[in-house]
Amino acid sequence: MDVSTQGEIIIAKFIDTLTNQEDLKPKTLKEYAGDLKQFVSWFESPEHQEENIIFRIEDVSTPTLTRYRDVMQRISELKPATINRRLITLKRFFEWAITEEFIRHDPSKPVKLVPEEKVSPRQMTDKEEAALVAASEHNGTLRDQTILILMLHTGLRTMEVCDLSPRDISIGKRSGQLIVRAGKRNKQREVPLNSTCRAMLEKYIAELSPGSAYLFPSEKTGNRLSERALRHVIQKYMKLARLEGLSAHDLRHRFGYVMAVNTPLHRLAQIMGHDSLDTTMIYVKATRADLQAEVEKISWE
Known part of the structure; x- marks a missing residue:
């Protein structure tokens, strides 16, 4: 040019x-x-x-x-x-x-960016979830198994998982909840725990060292597990399960997709800690693969 x-x-x-x-x-x-x-x-x-x-x-x-x-x-x-x-x-x-004082006024300030259509994240399938859980059961510690189950059944962000303390967990006979004390933008929220989560957490907490400051401490230092270390843990089992194109954040997406089938949008937004329903909508919108499958139904070939 x-x-x-x-x-x-x-x-x-x-x-x-x-x-x-x-x-x-x-x-x-x-x-x-x-x-x-x-x-x-x-x-x-x-x-x-x-x-x-x-x-x-x-x-x-x-x-x-x-x-x-x-x-x-x-x-x-x-x-x-x-x-x-x-x-x-x-x-x-x-x-x-x-x-640099080449100009006094910025002509670009009022110029708006072009709106981008939000494409729904890739969905983890039932088969992929089963493979991931099996990989942790066969090769992982109780801590790692509990982390996976918790993320799949609560949709917590990696940061929120790392920040959890044993005192944030409350388990009853037929219900339970955890408190996210500092989520995105430091917002606190309560997240319900289903029976799968409650059973796993009860088993795990029973073996957790008394006085532990964190629910999932680092196995090396005993201090807070870093988000990087947590992502590494998830990737370990992703590789063992031979899953490609997925990350730790896709466990949160998996929760969002499964819940969106039967859960009202405003309730799902509350559970996941979304500020806007527009963010939650990505789990309702069809993915490109879904749309492709729909148009293929009327194909002549």
Whole structure:
């Protein structure tokens, strides 16, 4: 793509600042430079300007940027993720220009990103869940088995599992609950425990060291199990079960999908600690695979 010398110079200054002030990978820096060259090339092109104009940062206005966004969306037909990445690069570029006093006002501030359609996360199947649980039963400790069962039956986030204390668990004859004391955005909530969870936790807590500060302490240090260590534990059994393309967070998604079949949306949002019902809706929306299966039903072949 053709870019004027003046355009090349201003891009180089921006990239130089990022290189010196931030710990960014060469690939990331290259993407920033590429996004800016795309914009400058478009700005200086005959299709955009009636006459040959050399790029000057002070000549860029908000309407210019919204027009560029529309070109990417309607003419180039780029994916929303690509458009938004380029817009975010431009927003960062103009923030830098303000700091360097090249311009007084940021033309990119009012420019909105392109809405992206939320695609539902991949669903763990019944067979995959059974394989994962079997892998932990045959190869894991009681602690690890309890962690898996708890995550599959409560939908807790990894951080929330690591933060649990024995005092957060309350188990009765026919009911039980746990308290998430500091969930996302430090919100506290109560999560009900079904009979499977209660039975597993009772067995596990009976063998837990008295006075343990954490429900699932690190086996090495006895202190809080880190989220990284927890994800490593889950991945261990994922590999043993020969499951691919799944992570610790997919245990939470599994809970969401299974519960969404019969649970009212507002109740599921409360259990999972969602601020918005829009987030909970991902478990109701069909996945791409579901949609593909539906259209295949009317195929002539």
